[in-house]
Amino acid sequence: MTIAPEPSWQILIDELKGYKGVILLLGDTDSGKSTLSRYLAQQLVSRGLSVAIVDSDVGQSSLGLPGTISAKLFTRREDLDEFHFEKLFFIGDVNPAKRIDQMVYGTRKMADLYRERSDIIIVDTTGLVTGDAGIVLKLGKINSIRPGQIIAVQKKDELERILERANETRIHRMNPSPMARQRTRAERTEYRRRKLAEYFTEAEMNEYSLGDVELFHNNRPQSGRHSILSSGALIGLNHKEDTLALGILVETDGDSVTFRSPIKSLKGINRVVIGDITV
Numbered sequence: 001m002t003i004a005p006e007p008s009w010q011i012l013i014d015e016l017k018g019y020k021g022v023i024l025l026l027g028d029t030d031s032g033k034s035t036l037s038r039y040l041a042q043q044l045v046s047r048g049l050s051v052a053i054v055d056s057d058v059g060q061s062s063l064g065l066p067g068t069i070s071a072k073l074f075t076r077r078e079d080l081d082e083f084h085f086e087k088l089f090f091i092g093d094v095n096p097a098k099r100i101d102q103m104v105y106g107t108r109k110m111a112d113l114y115r116e117r118s119d120i121i122i123v124d125t126t127g128l129v130t131g132d133a134g135i136v137l138k139l140g141k142i143n144s145i146r147p148g149q150i151i152a153v154q155k156k157d158e159l160e161r162i163l164e165r166a167n168e169t170r171i172h173r174m175n176p177s178p179m180a181r182q183r184t185r186a187e188r189t190e191y192r193r194r195k196l197a198e199y200f201t202e203a204e205m206n207e208y209s210l211g212d213v214e215l216f217h218n219n220r221p222q223s224g225r226h227s228i229l230s231s232g233a234l235i236g237l238n239h240k241e242d243t244l245a246l247g248i249l250v251e252t253d254g255d256s257v258t259f260r261s262p263i264k265s266l267k268g269i270n271r272v273v274i275g276d277i278t279v
Contacts, residue, residue, distance in 0.1 A: 090236025092275025
């Protein structure tokens, strides 16, 4: 993917020279954060650094899938041509305001996976930056992952209520790229539909049945299953908290859960996480 950089982006790269640690990107919806994160990764990898991207934009993820926090390590420029997740943490919703605790925890968990393996971790975030939910979510991430650098992409001062509480962190304030385009709600919905369709058609779908498995919803174990289960629900197929794949729920029968998934083996799966997304 060829990215035409803004002049300020090259200045930012120069300012990051010699830095190793966590970089957090903040910005409103459609401010160009994902394109900027990918450009930063390209430039930093070209300088011989290993870079992990943690994509926590559960609604419009570029690296992962809707309803997930995803991550991947890049060590060569060619790696960025295969811009596809290697790790997932299933949240189960595309609205971060409904899953603030899980969003904070999942972002930290994914970042922690790469602290010893990478020189730099770039954390891309959702566009929820205003209102009580947006402020709590972003401050939760800042306090949890402790970034050394924050890149704040803002049109006016919409991030300042967050940034004023992160005064111990180096902050780079930037204007959105004029190339960033506002997308409609319909376009966002179609993007999510297409991402899931690609995932579930890229490999053969198989039907499985799992018995004696932990069932979770909204990060809580469930005993009364039928009140939260519906055919077509997107599910996370986990080994404890680690999401190995996604599936589509078919039915439940007693302690058994039947689903369809492109996963090749059920080895290690001992938890099914029910999401609030229907496929």
